[in-house]
Amino acid sequence: MNSRVILMHMHKEIDVSDLPAPLVEAIESIVRTYREKSAVATTPLEPRPVGWLRGKWEVPESFFDPLPDDLLDLFEGKSESK
Numbered sequence: 001m002n003s004r005v006i007l008m009h010m011h012k013e014i015d016v017s018d019l020p021a022p023l024v025e026a027i028e029s030i031v032r033t034y035r036e037k038s039a040v041a042t043t044p045l046e047p048r049p050v051g052w053l054r055g056k057w058e059v060p061e062s063f064f065d066p067l068p069d070d071l072l073d074l075f076e077g078k079s080e081s082k
Helices: 021-041 069-075
Strands: 006-009 012-015
Touching: none
Parallel strands: none
Antiparallel strands: 006 012
16 A cells, blocks of 8 residues: 655645654654544533623723734734744
């Protein structure tokens, strides 16, 4: 069987067959764990009543303040993070 697995990392393709076997096994373990957690996370939860946190937490007024330009640039992809 000739199968080739390609991973995407930092927008670069990595051919798994070029990696050492222990690293491939570690990657497979991570992927399995991720898939298992994803399956659990999609299990429907009991709905919460509307307003269940009313009076227990408030959004501070500063939440609505404009973001600083350097942070806004990061969100808009105008500046690279270091």
